[in-house]
Amino acid sequence: MTNFPIAPKHPMTREFHGRSFVDNYEWLRDKQSPETLDYLNAENAYTESKTKQLETLTENIFQEVKSRVKETDMSVPTRRGDYWYYGRSIEGKNYGISCRLPVEDGQDPWTPPVIPEEGAPAGEQVLLDVNELAEGHEFFSLGASTVSESGRLLAYSQDTAGDERFTLFVKDLQTGELLEDRLDGIHYGATWIGDEYIFYTTVDDAWRADKVWRHQLGTAQDQDVLVFEEKDEHFNVGVGKARSDKYVFIGLGSKLTSEAWVIEADTPDAAPKLLWQRETGVDYDVDHAVVGGKDYWVVTHNATGPNFEVGYCEVGDLKPLRELNVLMAHSDTVRIEGVDTYRDHIAVGYRRGGIGRAAIMDVRAGWGAFDELTFKEELYTVAIGGNPEWDAPVLRVSYTSFIEPGQLFDYRVATGEYTLLKSQEIPGGYNKDDYVAYRMWAEAEDGARIPVSVIHRADLDRTKPNPALLYAYGSYEMSIDPYFSVFRLSLMDRGMIYAIAHVRGGGEMGRSWYDEGKMLNKKNTFTDFIAVADDLIARRVTTPKTLVAEGGSAGGLLMGAVANMAPDRFVGIQANVPFVDPLTSILKPELPLTIPEWEEWGDPYHDPEVYDYMLSYSPYENVAAQDYPDILALTSLNDTRVLYVEPAKWIAKLRDTASSGEFLLKTEMAAGHGGVSGRYAKWRQNAFEFAWTINKATGATE
Template sequence: MTTQPPVAPKHPTTRQFHGRTFVDNYEWLRDKKSPETLAYLNAENDYTAAKTAHLEQMTENIFQEIKSRVKETDMSVPTRRGGYWYYGRSEEGKNYGYSCRIPVAEGSDPWAAPTIPEEGSPAGEQIILDANALAEGHEFFSIGAASVSDSGRYLAYSVDYAGDERFSLSIRDLETGQLLEDRLEGIFYGATWVGDSFIFYSTVDDAWRPDTVWRHKVGTPQSADVAVFREEDQHFNVSIGGSRSDKYLFIGVGSKITSEMWVLEQDNPEGEFRSLWERKTGVEYDVDHAVVAGRDYWVVTHNATGPNFEVGYTGVDKQAPLTQLEVLLPHRDNVRVEGVDTYRDQIVASYRRDGIGRAAVMRLGDAGFGEFSELTFNEELYSVAVGGNPEWDAPVLRVSYVSYIQPAQLFDYRVDTGAYTLLKEQEVPGGYDKEEYVAYRLWATAADGTEIPISVVHRADLDRTRPQPLLLYGYGSYESSMDPGFSVTRLSLMDRGMIYAVAHVRGGGEMGRKWYDEGKLLQKKNTFTDFIAVADELIASGVSTPEHMVAEGGSAGGMLMGAVANMAPDRFRAIQAVVPFVDPLTSILMPELPLTVTEWEEWGDPYHDSQVYDYMESYSPYENVEAKDYPDILAITSLNDTRVLYVEPAKWIAKLRATATGGEFLLKTEMVAGHGGVSGRYDKWRQGAFEYAWTINKATSLER
């Protein structure tokens, strides 16, 4: 192939902080409206298309495999709210779904979900939102809110047609089908109804930080909306929501390490919010409302008594300090409590032990609070969640279960009997036998002796007597846990003889708050060295080889990819970085950029602290590119991404190509998309097929 890679011209700019100087040759790419920038990005897209043209057939094959394994005409299990059952429906050939509802039938079990026919419409079905119609004529489409008012009469929904996560909200009268005159522009995700008359929503500041909560009265212009809360401290975001009991509104104010909750009775929506516990640096808490033996309580998840959090309660009328709450779920060194959900007759707790997320249920009664009973399952690696339960007085809970080899299942769990009823299992058309695949855990030892868990999944008939091609995935930031999940796309990878592995590195949340703390701020390098230790273990134990191993990560995980490319380029045949945060120091030094100030508690504040500056400079992928051989790298980004700007991977690829002595470097920019990439399920499947085709080709071929 004679195609020559684009060469980004060098227009040096100088950055000076704390007496340190850095010359940046490619910062000019930040101007997304510049014809020179757009021409360069398009040239990179053309080059990537040319260099991957030989993958077109494999991409098409994988796309067709994905498509054949997805039940295109399908629906969700109905969820009851008020007098209706709500569900989603998809149709073959349509990119987006339909939101529907039917009335709760008289004389039936009010908590038994009705069976919805796959073809045709059930009696009384109402399509309340047709996303295909809304998306028509637009290259990109995303929904930010779809919220029905308390009575069921009105639907508030918001849309984004650019990918920049700024939404426009409309209100539809579901009785008449007509849109109201109300239009709310430039809002953030979500919309919270109070009755049929008020909507609470949030907006962002210039740095894309949700900073203000607004009250909108239906039937009035947006100019008349009232700012009920504004957070001036740039470290904090705000959010708004209601209790399941429909008695309280909560405004959540949170930074990475500190939180505060404000409350208002829903029967007084034009009243003043009040703080429950004033913020204290390093103390995080979340609140729900419970009624036990006729008395109102706050049920609080907090870390005031230990880093792994505990759950306590106090009377709404006699509120105790956080450190003096009555304890429902105590702090434990080996259990990370993640939160609770309260209902009229039970409380559900979510927590993490031994790297696995778990759930437990407590029944409530006239005698008061009871004891938590954990829901148990048979697999070693799985994910369980209790969610999709909007009704306060429901005697059943929806429980979802999934693993690497078990397609997603949804159960009704009867709290009084402990009985499970399977409502739906993800269908894999064409046949799927989970016995043909295996999933298990391995461990790697980090440089400081810490044991790092590795999740591994592959075909059961794979020859394990010799090394095999492997995709190693990692993230490792924000205390986010990479939990087990089923993927039909991944079947195309494994059926071609590849192993899929996840490195649960520090900076994530799999093993508790300490696990997170040891992978952030001035300990961030543990994330990178943990990932390298996992690769070394897989190589040393004969699972794979550097010639057959591909690494993948996205967003903050993309920074992980950039760091290990610099630190251990010989461990990997190739690296795929999706919307990668590879120029972190430049971004974190710009308080005006989206998310920057709020991120100082995650990465450190190099703007004011020279020690943090030096530490981040020492691992920044972009700034540490060297004249040496690198793995082949594919970077994927989106022009309208507001979370990780396209300029970061663009600069990174330009510098790699100008500096490295070996390696092929490709950049693919979606010109109308955001942080989540392309919209529409078929486009997403095709993008996933392309990414896996590239990975499979690299892992199974030794050609450079």
């Protein structure tokens, strides 16, 4: 196919606040329409024809990735109750296999067993082989996978369409049989209470998690008890259990405000009790701790400052948030992100200087002070997780960086000793000294200093400009932290620089960094990205003819905005599941997730000022008769977060309006927001995306 598809124009007029906008492509929203499906299939065929020259490069990258991934591998066992749980991956299989071994008498109960990568050890039990579950399905996603407190029952859920609505099943791990219990149309997750009850959530027509249910094993779903319903459309609801197993928490959250309710686990049929009543703009999260034999609530909250504080009070003496005993005070330079409690210690995660950090408090002798875990690299990511056991004397600590493959340690709190459990193995060899990672700073229009992470081969000739990929996200206070990527090696080994612009709207520099890139400050996200591109060009790191931009989802909005605002800075722009028609979507309260999003973007439905501000940057409405870089947009037909119609309309309008540029749309016809399922299909899709980027920046086809 040599001629691009031409989307027919079926004009529709949008009227709001006395403003009119004629939309020629809104008809593409009807995904049941043969005309829509024919158009999307034609676009796929056109994209395939225009990227045929990338087949060799795509295959080479795919094979490089395969050669750098240990395809037959296993996770480090994690203890829960009387078993060690772990996962296996097997070469040639798309999905993982979850297994367990009993904790043996006579061995250290907190040192994980050494399990052979091939061949099952005596006593191994396969809980789920996801390859078997996925067989016959074009798409498969595992949602919940959780074992009951006794270890006898497994609840797991699956999505075979990509629309993030799951069906839950219960498996008897002693007999291997499925029980008759089946829960349809549920949301992510499932929480066991004993072996008798499962708490779960469902969504409303707008895909908002609004209800918590209690299911009693052995009964039909239509007999399930509605435990909690949240009718305010700004809020989503979730349910989970304290690590101590003593309490069930029901948490409500909007973008700005939260509220927590609690049920004692030994009375699961009791009505939930409110902890702190919601207060607009106050966000808090609660965990349960036992110190000196007393029960406490440990609370992370922003009632005393935007960067949050950690406080505590006795369970029976519920003090106001602003009067809690302080464990970690609010700071203008430290953004506290949350705590995890254990029998003998408390872990806290926070962000300082753009880097995520962690600290531990030993509470065996009472409340104390947090001790920060320290590391040598400038840019790294540390996380404490995978620790389900309340009374474990060790913490699982993961560590990675842009050039350091992932490492997993046991950290013994009493002694401060680290035990390396696993290092990510790169088959064929990998030398971190062959690559470098460092931080640069660019200056925004208003003088703000924007952190930029830069990664490339150590032997790269930096006396001249080099091809580069500039990535960013910049929304929801999400931080793009250092992480190791085998895909990135294929890019850097072809002489490219990988750079990340930590723009406002993200969370790298604290809550104010987020606040300055949302609502009526959203344009800072876009101008920050352009400032970083300009800085890289001014420093002769790269050139506009060799610089590709990439972002996905809300980062795809960023891509659409900079395509309109600064098209001459980039040779190509890749937009994954891009939110490029935000005003149309946010004006539709009936769409999935829309009303809660008003606290992120503003409410254009009711507020003319917000309408005009969003109209001024919305990529779709601002496509202009100008030269554009080449653009690749990727989407999925069943995406419920960013509907396929947004990039479809955007590409159609670019084709109709722009004076130059090649515009490609690739739609996965059986997938959701995360794209295709199965690791090999994902690798191949990612290889295609990297091939497109490398080709645009370097001209390479191999």
